[in-house]
Amino acid sequence: MPPTLASLVNHSALKLTVRAGEDHLDVPVRWAHVSELADPVPYMEGGELLLITALKLDAEDREAMRRYVRRLVGAGVVGLGFAVGVNYDETPEPLVDACAQEGLPLLEVPRRTPFLAISKAVSAAIAADQYRAVTAGFAAQRELTRQALGAGPEGVLGALAAQVDGWAALYDASGAVVAAAPEWAGRRAARLTAEVERLRERPAPASSVVGGPDHEDRVELHSLGTGRRPRAALAVGTAAALGTAERYAVHSAIALLTLTTERSRSLHAAEQRVGTAVLRMLLAGEPDHARAVAGDLYGALLDAPFRMIVAESASGPAGEHLDELAETVESAAARAGEAVLVVPEGERLVVLAADEGAAVAACTAYAAARETARETERARPEQARADEDGLVVGLSAPTGPTAASAAYKQAEQALSVARRRGRVFVEHEQLAAGSVLPLLADDAVKAFADGLLRALHEHDATGRGDLVASLRAWLSRHGQWDAAAADLGVHRHTLRYRMRRVEEILGRSLDDPDVRMELWLALKATATE
Secondary structure: OOOEHHHHHOOOOOOOEEEEOHHHOOOEOOEEEEOOOOOOHHHOOOOEEEEEOOOOOOOOOHHHHHHHHHHHHHOOOOEEEEEOOOOOOOOOHHHHHHHHHHOOOEEEEOOOOOHHHHHHHHHHHHHHHHHHHHHHHHHHHHHHHHHHHHHHHHHHHHHHHHHHOOEEEEEOOOOOEEEEEOOOHHHHHHOOHHHHHHHHOOOOOOEEEEEOHHHOOEEEEEEEOOOOOOOEEEEEEEOOOOOHHHHHHHHHHHHHHHHHHHHHHHHHHHHHHHHHHHHHHHHOOOHHHHHHHHHHHHHHHHOOOEEEEEEEOOOOHHHHHHHHHHHHHHHHHHHHOOOEEEEEEOOEEEEEEEOOOHHHHHHHHHHHHHHHHHHHHHOOHHHOOOOOOOOEEEEOOOEOHHHHHHHHHHHHHHHHHHHHHOOOEEEHHHHHHOOOHHHHHOHHHHHHHHHHHHHHHHHHHOOOOOHHHHHHHHHHOOOOHHHHHHHHOOOHHHHHHHHHHHHHHHOOOOOOHHHHHHHHHHHHHOOOO
């Protein structure tokens, strides 16, 4: 504890007497300062015990004393020490009344107690308090280290919460709560996810202080990790600002959790290399070898239906989205206790995740959020092309190890369709359940359609017939002459003549089903032009 006015009054060697402000003696004293200036306020920082003999003050003037004491209180002076037997034999009553009125403690200093003795007492008490804080800090560091070695991050959080007499929580890269101590703090920590996400946008190391939900407590947030992007975050909640010993404990916890995070990164890199080998074996059609390499690490993933996710991005900000996607699916899988295989391949990311698992759900949610963000950006003219070549994700149908190569192709096909449609996310099952017609919007398909039908359009432009409309009506009626002629409002013989002209101009037979299919798709591809 730092020195207080009460501890100085109780100091037997100083012999101080309280003349006013008895109810405010528990205030900490930052320093003891001697000043005989009529206005010492410009030289005060707050928290001082001011020592005077009233050498340049008219201590008998009540109005002057009221102004003097009021200015001291306004400057943050916590107490006034008045030496008797120097300029005044007794403490002047106007000064006593002014201090009592303002609630400023007034300590009478006997002549045999030099101001230097008071300054020394304050200095010694401050030094002793700092020594206790440092000693407690080292003890806390030893305990936190012991917990880190024995119980991991959870042990560190428990020891830290005890040291600061509050609570502590650890967040992963996605901002989700990984662990908290005590147990009840998890729900409180979860309310700060938005603050943690804002902290992650700043380069590490970063920190911030927020008032807890409903101002329940004071919370410090600290990013963890040595890379450009924080790997995790620590929250520390207390009822008041941290003292020196508590600050030592927090800094020790940050260092230990950062070491744990960096060690986890190295382990993660090793696991990723194993995952890459497993993926290559699966794609090479060697599921048995893949299962043997996967072992306990990825074995559970190969024992149940899984999905293949292929994500791709251009360089720049979209590359950051790829990193975020990897962090999102890994964090979701970790929280759900399920295995996930994540393999970065340059500007592409390949993920193997359990079907209907947390990782797939997290991927879908992330893609939906990116889709919304992209639409918002495109709504602003100045940012219309900001994310045009950004993140695209394709998801395969559920599969097993023996069909992994086919699932990879499905995910690639879905990704290709997503890119062509300007979408962030497409699931392969959506292609089978949907229509092929949206695929005709491809520029290559339109070019083919224009070339196939150009001769017919040129013929119609001369006014010698309506071959394109007639062809469309005939194909839509599956070659039924009467029905198609009725749709066009012409005689069936006229329609027959027009179809013969189509065959002559195109040099193709309408009896060929492949020709009819190509012509129908060409008509559909150019229908909106």
